Structures are given as C-alpha cells and as structure tokens.
Amino acid sequence: MSFSLNGVPVALPQGGTLLQALRGPFGLNGPKLGCAAEACGACHVLLDGVSVPSCALPVEAVAGRVVVTLEGLGTPEDPHPLQTAFLEEQAGQCGYCLSGIIISAAALLRREAKPDEDAVRAALQPHLCRCHSHNRILRAVLRAQAEPHQ
Amino acid sequence: MNLAFNTAPDDRPRLPGSLHVNRRLSQWLEFRADGTVLVRPGKVELGQGILTALTQIVADELDVDPARVALLPATTGVSPNEAVTSGSLSVQESGMALRHAAADARSIFLSVVSQRSGVTPDAIRVEDGAFIGPDGPLGSYWDMAGQGLLEAEASPAAQPKPAAARRLVGTSWPRLDLPAKVFGQARFIHDMRLPGMLHARMVRPPSVGARLLSVGPPAGATLVRDGDFLAVVAASEALADRAAARLKPSWSAGTGLPPDTDAWLRAAPGEDSVVASDGTPAPPTLTREFRRPYFAHASVGLCCALARWDGDALTVWSHTQGPYNLAADLAKALGVPPDAITVIHAEGAGCYGHNGADDVALDAALCARETPGVPVRALWSRAEELGHGPLSPAMLVRVDATTDAAGNLTHWSSHIRSNGHSGRPGRGAVATLLAAPWILGGQPMPASINPPLAGGGGAQRNAVPIYDVPNLQVGLTRITDMPIRSSALRGLGALINVWSIESVMDELAGRAGVDPVEYRLRHLSDPRARAVLEAVAAMAPRAPGWGIAVARYKNLGAWCAVAARVEADERVRCRELWIAADMGEVINPDGAVNQLEGGALHGVSVALHEEARHDGSRITSDSWDTYPVLRFADVPRVTTRLITRPEQPPLGAGEASMAPAIAAIAAGIHAALGVRPTRLPFTPENL
Ligand code: FES
Ligand code: FES
Numbered sequence: 001m002s003f004s005l006n007g008v009p010v011a012l013p014q015g016g017t018l019l020q021a022l023r024g025p026f027g028l029n030g031p032k033l034g035c036a037a038e039a040c041g042a043c044h045v046l047l048d049g050v051s052v053p054s055c056a057l058p059v060e061a062v063a064g065r066v067v068v069t070l071e072g073l074g075t076p077e078d079p080h081p082l083q084t085a086f087l088e089e090q091a092g093q094c095g096y097c098l099s100g101i102i103i104s105a106a107a108l109l110r111r112e113a114k115p116d117e118d119a120v121r122a123a124l125q126p127h128l129c130r131c132h133s134h135n136r137i138l139r140a141v142l143r144a145q146a147e148p149h150q
Numbered sequence: 151m152n153l154a155f156n157t158a159p160d161d162r163p164r165l166p167g168s169l170h171v172n173r174r175l176s177q178w179l180e181f182r183a184d185g186t187v188l189v190r191p192g193k194v195e196l197g198q199g200i201l202t203a204l205t206q207i208v209a210d211e212l213d214v215d216p217a218r219v220a221l222l223p224a225t226t227g228v229s230p231n232e233a234v235t236s237g238s239l240s241v242q243e244s245g246m247a248l249r250h251a252a253a254d255a256r257s258i259f260l261s262v263v264s265q266r267s268g269v270t271p272d273a274i275r276v277e278d279g280a281f282i283g284p285d286g287p288l289g290s291y292w293d294m295a296g297q298g299l300l301e302a303e304a305s306p307a308a309q310p311k312p313a314a315a316r317r318l319v320g321t322s323w324p325r326l327d328l329p330a331k332v333f334g335q336a337r338f339i340h341d342m343r344l345p346g347m348l349h350a351r352m353v354r355p356p357s358v359g360a361r362l363l364s365v366g367p368p369a370g371a372t373l374v375r376d377g378d379f380l381a382v383v384a385a386s387e388a389l390a391d392r393a394a395a396r397l398k399p400s401w402s403a404g405t406g407l408p409p410d411t412d413a414w415l416r417a418a419p420g421e422d423s424v425v426a427s428d429g430t431p432a433p434p435t436l437t438r439e440f441r442r443p444y445f446a447h448a449s450v451g452l453c454c455a456l457a458r459w460d461g462d463a464l465t466v467w468s469h470t471q472g473p474y475n476l477a478a479d480l481a482k483a484l485g486v487p488p489d490a491i492t493v494i495h496a497e498g499a500g501c502y503g504h505n506g507a508d509d510v511a512l513d514a515a516l517c518a519r520e521t522p523g524v525p526v527r528a529l530w531s532r533a534e535e536l537g538h539g540p541l542s543p544a545m546l547v548r549v550d551a552t553t554d555a556a557g558n559l560t561h562w563s564s565h566i567r568s569n570g571h572s573g574r575p576g577r578g579a580v581a582t583l584l585a586a587p588w589i590l591g592g593q594p595m596p597a598s599i600n601p602p603l604a605g606g607g608g609a610q611r612n613a614v615p616i617y618d619v620p621n622l623q624v625g626l627t628r629i630t631d632m633p634i635r636s637s638a639l640r641g642l643g644a645l646i647n648v649w650s651i652e653s654v655m656d657e658l659a660g661r662a663g664v665d666p667v668e669y670r671l672r673h674l675s676d677p678r679a680r681a682v683l684e685a686v687a688a689m690a691p692r693a694p695g696w697g698i699a700v701a702r703y704k705n706l707g708a709w710c711a712v713a714a715r716v717e718a719d720e721r722v723r724c725r726e727l728w729i730a731a732d733m734g735e736v737i738n739p740d741g742a743v744n745q746l747e748g749g750a751l752h753g754v755s756v757a758l759h760e761e762a763r764h765d766g767s768r769i770t771s772d773s774w775d776t777y778p779v780l781r782f783a784d785v786p787r788v789t790t791r792l793i794t795r796p797e798q799p800p801l802g803a804g805e806a807s808m809a810p811a812i813a814a815i816a817a818g819i820h821a822a823l824g825v826r827p828t829r830l831p832f833t834p835e836n837l
Contacts, residue, residue: 015388016386016387016388017388020386020387020388023387024386024387024388027343028334029334029335029336029337029338029341030334032338032340032450032451032499033340033452033529034450034451034452034532035532035773035774036531036532037532037773037774039532039773039774039775040450040532040774042450042451069334070332070333070334071333071334074333075333076329076333079333083332083333086328086332087324087328087329087332090322090324090325090328090740090741090744092325092328092331092332093197093198093199093500093744093745093748094196094197094331094451094497094498094499094500094501095197095327095328095331095332095337096197096331096338096449096450096451096499096500097450098331098332099331099334102332120782121782121783121785122782122783124782125781125782125783127781127782128450128774128779128781129450130448130449130450130499130500130502130752130779131197131500131748132747132748132749132750132751132752132755132780132785133744133747133748134751134780134782134785135747135751135785135787135788136744136747138782138785
C-alpha cells in the first residue's frame with residue numbers, strides 16, 4: 001500500500017492520523033496540529049487537489065491517493081505564487097496558521113482562476129488566525145491570483 | 151508589566167531599558183571573526199516581529215548589513231535577564247538597551263581604530279562593519295573580534311545616532327522569520343525533534359479541585375503520577391494519544407466553581423485600594439455598570455515544551471515569555487536549585503499574554519523525570535488550551551459621572567471588581583504553574599495580583615480617564631478568592647475600562663447634544679490624544695452604525711483612536727474599522743500596522759464572539775465549537791494611519807488598539823440600535 005506525498009510515491013504507515021504520519025515518520029513541518037477536531041484549519045493538506053483537514057483522517061484513507069503539503073507547493077528557490085505573495089504582503093504574524101491557509105488558497109486557485117474577495121473569504125472560513133492577520137492574508141491571495149500559476 | 155516589577159530605584163547612572171540591570175556590553179553583543187555579530191536579546195519572538203525590529207536597530211547603530219546580525223534565542227544563564235516579554239514594552243526595554251549598547255560598542259571600536267591608526271575618529275566612517283579612513287580601510291569589527299573590547303560596562307555617555315541619521319529603522323524591513331513559516335521549514339518548538347524523544351500527554355482532573363483516587367496501568371505507555379498530576383509517556387504521538395484516552399482514572403468530586411459569575415463578582419471577598427483620588431465627590435447625574443466575562447487566549451497553536459534531565463540538571467525548551475521567570479518557578483515546583491535548570495526559548499504560535507506556555511514546561515519536566523537522559527515532548531490538547539490555561543478574569547465596573555449645567559464633566563467616580571490580572575511565574579514565593587499545586591508537597595495556587603499603576607496596572611489599567619476632570623475617584627477591589635485561574639491577556643483591565651469610560655463619554659455627549667468627537671475634545675488637553683482622535687475622525691466617514699473611541703494605552707504608552715462602522719440585524723457585525731495611532735518613534739511601520747490591526751481585530755472578536763463559560767465544576771467552553779472566535783467571513787476592512795514621531799521614544803503597538811476597538815463598536819451599536827451595550831460580548835442575548 002502506498003500513496004503519493006509531494007510528488008513522491010511512499011509506503012503507507014500503519015495507525016494514527018494522516019497528520020501524525022506527516023509530522024512523524026515523514027518529518028514534515030508544514031501541516032500543524034491545532035485542535036484534532038477539524039475545526040481550526042491548521043492541519044489542512046491537499047488530498048487529490050482538495051483542501052482537507054488531516055488531523056482526524058486515518059492515514060489508511062489516503063492509500064493510492066495524492067497528498068500535497070505546504071512543502072510540496074514550492075520552495076524558496078521555486079516558490080508557489082501564493083508563497084511569494086504572502087511574503088510580499090507580509091501576510092502573517094506568528095505564522096502558525098499559514099500552512100493550512102496557503103493550502104486552502106491553492107485549492108481555491110485550482111478551482112477558480114480569478115476568485116473575488118468573497119470567494120477567498122469563503123474558502124478560508126475553516127481557518128482561524130488568532131494573530132488576526134486576515135486582511136493581509138486576503139490581499140496576498142488576491143495578489144497571487146493576479147499572477148500566472150501552475 | 152515586566153521591568154516595572156523590579157525598577158527599585160538605585161544609585162547607578164541610568165542606562166536605557168534593560169541595559170540598566172544588565173550592564174555589561176558583552177552580555178548583549180559579540181562580534182565574531184566570521185563577519186557576523188551575535189545579538190542576545192532577553193526578549194522573545196511571540197509572533198510580534200520583535201526579532202526583526204531588534205535587528206534593524208542594531209544594524210543601524212553599528213553600521214552593518216542586517217544579514218550579519220545573528221540573534222540567539224533567549225537562554226537562561228547566557229542571555230540578559232529581561233524578565234517577561236509582555237506589555238508592548240519590548241522595543242522600549244530591549245530595543246533601547248540594544249541601541250545604546252550598539253552605539254557604545256561602535257564608539258569603543260572606533261576609538262581603538264583611531265588610536266591604532268592615528269586617524270581622528272571624525273575622519274573614520276563605518277561601512278558594513280569596516281572602518282574606512284581618508285586613505286583606505288583601517289580594519290573592521292570582525293578583525294578585532296575576540297579582543298575583549300566589549301568586556302565593559304555600558305557607558306551612560308554613549309550617544310546613539312540622531313533620528314535623521316538612521317537608515318533601517320523607520321523602514322518596513324521584511325520579517326526575518328516569515329520565509330521559514332511560508333515554506334514549511336522547522337521554526338516552531340512543535341517542529342523540534344530531539345534524538346530519542348518521547349511524547350507526553352496529560353490527563354487532567356475532570357472538575358476543578360478533583361483529587362486522583364486511583365489509576366490503572368496504561369497500554370503501550372509509561373504512567374507518570376505525582377500526587378494529582380497524571381500523564382502518559384509513549385514512543386509516538388499516536389501511542390501517547392491512545393494511552394491517554396484509554397486511561398480511566400478515578401477522581402474525587404471537585405471543589406466546585408461559583409455557578410453565577412455575576413453574583414460572585416459582586417459578593418466575593420477582596421482587597422480594596424484607591425487607584426486615583428483628586429477633588430471631592432458629588433451626587434452623580436449618570437450611573438452605569440459594565441460587565442465582561444472571562445476570556446481565553448485561544449491561540450491557534452497548542453502549548454508545547456521539551457525537557458530532558460541529565461543527572462540533576464534539567465534543560466527545558468519552551469515558548470515562555472520569560473525564560474528566567476520560568477526557571478525560577480520550575481525550581482520551586484521541582485525542589486531543585488534554579489541554576490540546575492536551563493530554559494531555552496523556542497518559538498510557539500501567537501502569544502497574547504500569559505497562556506499555558508509555562509505550565510506545559512512543568513508538565514514536560516515532570517514527565518521527563520521518569521526517563522533520565524531521554525527528552526520528552528509534552529503537548530497540550532485543544533481542551534487543555536481553552537479549559538486549563540489561565541483565563542483573563544471576569545470584571546464588573548461601576549461609573550458615576552456628574553456634569554455641570556452645560557453638560558461638561560465635573561466629577562468622575564468609578565469602582566472595579568476583579569481578580570488580579572497577573573499570575574505570572576517567577577514573581578512570588580510559590581510557583582504559579584498549573585501542575586504545581588497538584589504534585590506531592592505542592593502549595594495552593596496564589597491569587598493573582600495587579601501590577602502597580604506606574605507599571606501599567608492590571609485590573610485598573612486605563613481606569614483613569616485621559617479626560618480633564620476636576621474631581622476624580624477610582625477604586626479597585628481585587629477579589630482574593632480565585633476559583634478560576636486568572637492572568638494577563640492582551641489589554642488586561644483596559645478592555646473594560648476604556649470601553650466604560652468611552653461609553654459614558656459618548657452618552658454624556660448625547661445628553662449634552664454635542665457631537666461625540668467635539669465633546670471628547672472639549673475635555674482633552676493632551677495634544678497627542680487630540681491628534682489621533684482628530685485623525686481618525688477625518689478618516690472615517692460618518693455613516694449609520696458609526697462609533698468612535700480613543701485611549702492612551704496604560705496612560706503611559708501609545709495613543710490610539712479607533713472608529714467603527716457596524717451593522718445590526720439578527721446579530722451585530724463590524725464592517726469597517728479605522729485606526730490612528732501615535733507610538734512615537736516607529737521602528738518598522740509595516741510591523742506596527744500589522745500589530746495595530748491584529749489588536750483591533752482581536753477587539754472585534756472579543757466584542758462580538760468570545761466568552762469563556764463554566765458550570766458549577768469546570769470550564770465548559772473548551773473547544774472551538776463552544777469558544778467561537780472571529781473568522782474570515784466576519785472580518786471588517788481596516789484602514790490604519792500612523793502618526794510617527796521619530797524624535798520621541800518608541801511605544802509598543804501590540805495592545806494599544808484593542809480596547810478602543812471594543813469601545814468604538816459599542817458606540818456604533820448605540821448609533822445603529824439605540825441600545826448602549828453594558829455587557830460583553832455584544833451578542834443578541836446581551837444587548
Ligand atoms: S488541527 Fe485539524 S482542523 Fe484543527
Ligand atoms: S499569523 Fe498567528 S495565527 Fe495566523
């Protein structure tokens with residue numbers, strides 16, 4: 001049993017949630033734990049292109065599927081337009097919420113080439129930002145959608 | 151709120167900020183032969199961008215490229231003791247210390263270069279750390295690293311650059327820590343993985359004051375029990391979660407919580423004090439009462455700490471706000487000498503006050519004691535975050551105001567009832583960490599206190615109006631029973647005090663038939679307060695649901711005025727906010743705006759969404775469903791204007807806007823609905 005993680009086929013670990021597998025054996029840092037109850041958005045990943053919480057999903061559920069985390073979107077050398085836009089807008093304070101938010105924004109930009117602000121707000125509604133950087137985050141997503149992207 | 155606690159006057163020449171109590175230059179700065187300068191602030195990154203601001207200050211003063219500045223995370227025994235990172239004081243305390251230390255270091259190096267080269271200091275300029283004379287290079291900071299030139303006490307005579315000569319300060323330098331967070335690189339304490347590290351989960355009493363009666367062995371994990379402290383330690387997070395969930399300990403009944411917070415607030419025993427007293431009392435023409443509930447910190451991240459015992463020595467990695475304070479309380483709770491403990495700061499998720507960061511460090515230390523030499527990572531759950539971390543206490547404020555025939559304010563009298571707003575560790579004889587009272591030999595949790603007004607106050611913060619009022623009486627009852635552990639959260643007492651003052655001023659303006667801005671200005675002689683109020687009044691077009699408020703944070707810090715536009719149908723929504731702030735010199739304008747907007751939106755969340763609830767035995771608002779906060783759909787647009795004054799001392803940004811935002815929303819609700827809110831949050835049931 002295997003799945004695709006950030007473009008690489010990997011063996012499916014046993015037991016626990018997808019988030020525990022990503023942060024545990026796979027050693028990733030992007031997805032964060034915030035509630036373990038699908039209520040804060042910190043742990044979102046792309047599952048077959050759709051943004052989903054990974055904190056309550058049994059890891060077995062991703063067998064044969066495609067998982068992308070923040071690390072898989074881009075790198076400092078080859079950033080995703082959202083990553084560039086978040087830095088340009090300085091969209092964040094502590095940054096704990098950003099991985100999940102950028103993942104949901106990426107899913108939105110795949111669905112809709114030019115979402116308006118209301119569509120961005122709706123896509124980010126599952127996500128909390130307690131530093132209250134919301135307006136910068138909205139600006140960053142709207143800036144990124146103006147750029148060409150993958 | 152931090153150095154304010156230990157500013158006992160002394161005879162030593164005054165040095166800026168925390169330099170006064172950490173006077174050796176080498177504590178703060180170290181030039182290294184590799185062309186970098188190591189800076190050791192005692193303040194910590196909480197998401198507020200302090201590391202970036204400090205880098206700008208140091209690079210500017212030393213004349214080096216900011217890329218050469220390396221910052222050491224605050225570490226006990228190594229970094230200067232700057233007490234707690236709180237109260238929006240980091241630029242004042244750490245920034246001004248580092249500015250002075252860097253100016254002094256620059257002049258020491260310059261004079262050595264001058265002596266050695268025979269070139270007068272005036273003829274030498276510093277370019278990215280290199281000293282350049284009329285005939286070419288004369289060496290650099292890096293060439294002279296390791297010569298012990300900074301093994302000296304800072305000189306009070308050192309002269310930082312004049313404002314006009316600063317190049318980096320005053321510009322919006324991008325956040326140093328943001329790229330790692332946008333690319334998913336390890337940056338948070340949650341991302342630390344020490345070799346062989348085990349995972350701990352705590353199992354808490356189901357009701358306040360419950361005692362642990364018995365517990366069976368856990369499956370696939372090690373049990374940790376000390377008195378009423380209970381945890382499991384396992385090889386992975388999944389195993390630890392499972393073992394904790396399956397452990398079914400038996401607990402005694404608890405000691406209970408007051409079922410009715412209002413009744414408790416009125417009747418609970420306390421200690422009375424006079425906050426301000428001037429002139430004589432008079433019969434009031436207006437009496438109003440304001441109430442607020444408990445609020446939670448509700449960071450998106452979970453409290454986390456790593457600990458390892460090596461023999462009698464304990465190392466703790468923590469997102470504490472005060473590494474030395476934490477070490478002091480760990481020592482008390484664990485019964486070891488403070489110098490056996492090293493606390494190393496590691497970044498956590500956003501911190502808005504005294505949350506569970508220190509508590510989880512004791513949890514980790516207790517668990518790691520069972521596994522000598524092996525590091526243990528303790529992590530809280532969402533329910534622990536919301537149900538076991540310190541809360542900002544419920545409060546009751548009564549205001550009596552008297553006006554003259556023209557409607558102008560002549561007498562102000564108010565009284566506050568509240569628990570203390572500071573239960574921070576490291577300040578008393580008894581540890582104030584969550585698990586400290588539970589372990590064998592533990593002492594009961596001391597009731598929280600209030601810092602003195604000169605240090606910003608706690609419950610009484612901003613209780614003295616900024617308005618000119620000839621007769622003033624402000625009293626405080628600090629409730630000394632503390633059924634729910636209370637401590638500092640962004641704004642402390644200012645949230646209710648600013649709102650109650652501004653609500654009464656708004657109402658008095660209405661009674662006098664005077665425009666609310668005009669009425670405030672009539673009573674406001676502080677020019678900087680007038681300037682922010684006039685600025686925001688000019689920014690925010692009058693519209694239905696429009697409200698305005700102004701305050702000077704702690705009556706000592708930044709001036710901030712906020713205007714709000716609200717809409718009210720089945721519930722109240724804040725649609726737009728305008729902020730004008732004067733925080734003196736601004737190190738990083740974009741960072742300041744980010745903080746001001748964050749504070750104002752935090753105010754929106756508190757005003758319209760938040761309330762920590764409990765029943766007779768426990769905090770019940772311990773999930774995101776039961777403790778809802780502001781989300782994207784309800785976030786208003788925000789426009790911010792800074793009134794910068796580069797020649798004036800810098801004042802913090804993080805807390806100044808929150809209370810005025812709440813007060814402006816209350817005024818907007820009155821404008822929209824004709825109802826004056828008297829109870830937070832401003833939900834349909836409270837209006
Ligand atoms: S951690 Fe998954 S939604 Fe909160
Ligand atoms: S930036 Fe801190 S939670 Fe969003």
